[in-house]
Amino acid sequence: MLHFVEFKKNYGNYPALTISDFNIDAGIYWIKGVNGSGKSTLLKSIAGILAFDGDIVLDGDISIKKEPVAYRRLVNFAEAEPLFPEFLTGMEMVKLFASAKDAQVGQEQYFIESMKMQSYIDRPVGTYSSGMLKKLSLVLAFLGNPMLILLDEPLITIDTESLKILYSWIREYHNKSVSFMLSLHQDLDTDERLEAVKLLVEGQTLSFC
Template identity: 60%
Template sequence: MLSFVNYQKSYHNFPALKIDDYSIDQGIYWIKGANGSGKSTLLKTIAGILDFKGDIILKSPAGNLVNPVPVSVKKQTLAFRKLVNFAEAEPIFPEFLTGKEMVSLFSAAKGGDLQQSAYYIESMKMTSYINRPLGTYSSGMLKKLSLVLAFLGKPEIILLDEPLITVDVESLEILYRWIAEKHEKEKTSFLLASHQPFESTVLPLIQKILIENQHLTPL
């Protein structure tokens, strides 16, 4: 489903990550590694936020499971980004916008609808403050918003960077339910980057991936 082609990412000529030709199938994956191991860098390059050498190709079924359509993050950037949703570890949003306005913007860009947006807002118990300016949000509230945005539309893959931080236990259970539902009903794949262990409720669904020695290596 997701293929890395001669992938290399460096910072000021310092090699951060290197992945030779490598593909992962549809599923839920845990990118497990210590801080500084390249987890966030990997997700940001997949999301099209950071530049890198090589290419990343998403083979989107697009209704054709026999011959899936290849979409390159370098050559079909807009199409690729519509199929890939990303939630950062520590999200930052324009403080003058409201949470509802952010949801509306993302939903329009990702092809979502009002019913979908309402489901995620209500189930994450954000209704009481969704109309407030983002400058009034706590870090936990911003994190919840970023998770809602990541589930909007019909993405082929959702990237969650450190989804376990700044989120309370009750909200984590809701997130785990979302992951299971999205994967089961829409066959959405997930890359979950975390140095913390996941709970048993979602762990059985995960196929592990480990960043080790600057290579992406399956466990």
Template identity: 40%
Template sequence: MLTVSNLTKSYQNGGSNGHIVLSVPSLILPPGIHYFRGSNGSGKTTFFRTVAGLLPFSGQILVVNKYEINRDPVAYRMRVNYAEAEPQYPSFLTPRDITGFVGKAKKAPVGQIHALAEITGVDKFWTQPTGQFSSGMLKKLSLLLALLGTPGLVLLDEPLTTLDVATAANLFDYIRQLRSEFNVSFLLTSHQDISLTGLSLTSIWQVGNGVITPTT
């Protein structure tokens, strides 16, 4: 489902050589639900943002053994969606505006936006500018956007943070449905008790000091 080879992510620190913050020589994830744990600053979000195509890197990232992130950027991004831990949007836009744009880009099936708005509770503030949103409302919108289209892989960075219990239950029921009926895979992180999701995990990985290792 996801194959990472010789990935190196570095940031310039004022000198000629970049500071390496993430190094993944090889990581092969089969279809399923994969949990990445680690402390703040361990590299979890950097890894997710890199896989989502938001950060430049050296190396190779392949999805469904076919689409490479740099060689096939459009096909890759149509199959990989991402919900950020702390999402931000232009303050004047509403959920209706943003989902309309992203839904068109992701070729969302007819009726999908409306259904996801109900599942996530975004329908309750559909025409309200995001500049008036609480952190919980922003989180709900980010989760809706991450589920649009027909992705094969969805990255959820801290999906439990600021999310109310009822919406979390709806979300994880829907994730189980996507997993069982459409073979959608998920990568997720959480500082909360992962058992609260009720999801059956395929693997657990530890992220720390810029490296990713499997747990026993």
């Protein structure tokens, strides 16, 4: 599903992450690692938000470097602490992402309703609480027809009812062959029946746990 080829991400002189040749099959992955180990750097690089040396190839032949548009359409990302333009409403953000991700018309309604966001989705994002912002970022990460969804710290900030909904979305999309990479500090809820393979970011590289 994902192949790292001579991947290297430096911040100035600091070599944050080096992954020379690494393959990840389709599935659900739990990215572990201590603070500052490079989990967000990894997810932002896979999402195409950070520049890096080398290449990341999706599904055998879709290179982020050679086919950035096709690649980005298939890889969605929710940041740990999302920041959006404060003057736009939640719905304007949703429409923007739906258009960029070629989402089918009306797809967003299911997500907005199941997360119970109808009462504030038309309000400017600047008026949102941190939990509301987090839920908006999660909705955006499910729009379109992604092959891979990257969720950085998805379990923080949102209430327990919303967490259950998020787990159900992950199960539903996984059943449709969508892969996930979740960076988490806390354990996954074993009652939620998510079979996740553990990956460890340690010593400025990535390995299976």
